[in-house]
Amino acid sequence: xxxxxxxxxxxxxxxxxxxxxxxxxxxxxxxxxxxxxxxxxxxxxxxxxxxxxxxxxxxxxxxxxxxxxxxxxx
Amino acid sequence: xxxxxxxxxxxxxxxxxxxxxxxxxxxxxxxxxxxxxxxxxxxxxxxxxxxxxxxxxxxxxxxxxxxxxxxxxxxxxxxxxxxxxxxxxxxxxxxxxxxxxxxxxxxxxxxxxxxxxxxxxxxxxxxxxxxxxxxxxxxxxxxxxxxxxxxxxxxxxxxxxxxxxxxxxxxxxxxxxxxxxxxxxxxxxxxxxxxxxxxxxxxxxxxxxxxxxxxxxxxxxxxxxxxxxxxxxxxxxxxxxxxxxxxxxxxxxxxxxxxxxxxxxxxxxxxxxxxxxxxxxxxxxxxxxxxxxxxxxxxxxxxxxxxxxxxxxxxxxxxxxxxxxxxxxxxxxxxxxxxxxxxxxxxxxxxxxxxxxxxxxxxxxxxxxxxxxxxx
Numbered sequence: 476x477x478x479x480x481x482x483x484x485x486x487x488x489x490x491x492x493x494x495x496x497x498x499x500x501x502x503x504x505x506x507x508x509x510x511x512x513x514x515x516x517x518x519x520x521x522x523x524x525x526x527x528x529x530x531x532x533x534x535x536x537x538x539x540x541x542x543x544x545x546x547x548x549x
Numbered sequence: 550x551x552x553x554x555x556x557x558x559x560x561x562x563x564x565x566x567x568x569x570x571x572x573x574x575x576x577x578x579x580x581x582x583x584x585x586x587x588x589x590x591x592x593x594x595x596x597x598x599x600x601x602x603x604x605x606x607x608x609x610x611x612x613x614x615x616x617x618x619x620x621x622x623x624x625x626x627x628x629x630x631x632x633x634x635x636x637x638x639x640x641x642x643x644x645x646x647x648x649x650x651x652x653x654x655x656x657x658x659x660x661x662x663x664x665x666x667x668x669x670x671x672x673x674x675x676x677x678x679x680x681x682x683x684x685x686x687x688x689x690x691x692x693x694x695x696x697x698x699x700x701x702x703x704x705x706x707x708x709x710x711x712x713x714x715x716x717x718x719x720x721x722x723x724x725x726x727x728x729x730x731x732x733x734x735x736x737x738x739x740x741x742x743x744x745x746x747x748x749x750x751x752x753x754x755x756x757x758x759x760x761x762x763x764x765x766x767x768x769x770x771x772x773x774x775x776x777x778x779x780x781x782x783x784x785x786x787x788x789x790x791x792x793x794x795x796x797x798x799x800x801x802x803x804x805x806x807x808x809x810x811x812x813x814x815x816x817x818x819x820x821x822x823x824x825x826x827x828x829x830x831x832x833x834x835x836x837x838x839x840x841x842x843x844x845x846x847x848x849x850x851x852x853x854x855x856x857x858x859x860x861x862x863x864x865x866x867x868x869x870x871x872x873x874x875x876x877x878x879x880x881x882x883x884x885x886x887x888x889x890x891x892x893x894x895x896x897x898x899x900x901x902x903x904x905x906x907x908x909x910x911x912x913x914x915x916x917x918x919x920x921x922x923x924x925x
Contacts, residue, residue, distance in 0.1 A: 489870065494847065495847050524885065525844075
């Protein structure tokens with residue numbers, strides 16, 4: 476499991492709340508740092524990679540199931 | 550006031566959901582009213598009223614065939630577009646040797662009626678993936694060696710037209726043309742096609758099934774002793790005739806309608822893309838003329854549909870919170886685009902530039918207001 480500077484527990488939240496949480500808080504880690512989002516809403520699997528693409532951040536991957544890791548690039 | 554509707558008002562100018570259902574075409578309304586009085590009898594009967602109903606039904610079939618550029622005996626009226634999809638796809642499969650044991654290969658972005666039919670067979674379907682625009686690769690079905698292939702003409706949610714002309718496929722091909730029929734000429738490549746009248750301005754409850762002469766099609770459902778062996782149940786003759794009248798009118802006007810709608814959709818695509826963190830999806834050029842989809846980051850799909858409705862604009866959404874299943878649109882998912890904050894705008898034949906401008910005038914504020922609720 477990839478370590479992360481910030482772990483956001485969004486389990487039980489429906490879309491778009493996990494992505495809103497990510498959008499609000501990812502800047503708490505330094506550029507280059509990792510944020511992990513724990514989410515059980517099925518839309519997160521599509522929407523977190525899409526957020527990364529739209530916001531110019533790096534999607535590292537899902538590991539294990541339901542834990543989405545993002546690298547802050549800017 | 551331009552671009553707004555009030556509950557109960559007919560032909561509302563703010564109704565931007567033609568892809569769910571186009572308002573009844575005046576040609577259909579006129580024909581329906583006349584045919585209700587003439588087409589009530591059983592078209593199988595030999596008495597005068599029966600012969601009259603049969604004449605109307607045959608006339609409807611001939612008009613639809615002419616509009617689609619197919620033979621009249623290839624056309625069947627079904628009870629809905631979904632019924633046409635189910636009969637068409639499953640019957641084509643059953644016509645194969647050992648058809649009942651074979652899988653359906655379909656793209657990941659087919660309409661749910663295709664997905665349900667494919668799963669209903671009990672044989673695990675083979676799924677062809679799509680690119681970011683929602684388009685399957687021409688080689689997407691090249692690996693299918695058994696069963697049937699199902700590919701839509703154009704996507705019902707994002708408008709992207711599929712590469713049917715270049716498709717490499719060695720098995721019988723079912724084409725779901727429900728989103729495109731009347732708007733675009735039929736593609737050349739198909740063994741069976743399905744369409745849906747209420748999507749072109751005909752009445753609901755009329756589907757069109759076209760089975761190519763020589764295609765091996767076997768009824769997958771209990772038979773019936775009606776006029777057309779591919780269908781079941783008492784024919785809705787007035788509705789079929791009204792659907793045919795609407796199709797003729799739409800096909801006659803489509804060069805002008807498509808050019809106008811294509812330009813209006815271009816305007817919506819450009820304006821939506823100007824709003825921060827909004828992604829416009831689907832092919833910008835090779836697409837249905839009247840339809841555009843975009844997704845707004847940090848926006849709840851139900852909230853945006855509700856807020857636009859409050860301002861007099863009716864749109865659809867593929868976001869999870871707007872679906873009965875609470876699952877996001879499988880089309881957006883397969884394309885890998887944002888599924889929340891999703892809006893599908895589809896123009897009716899009467900949508901004007903003023904209606905579109907009115908919608909675009911309120912859209913940025915609606916998005917901003919919903920984002921501000923969550924502090925973004």
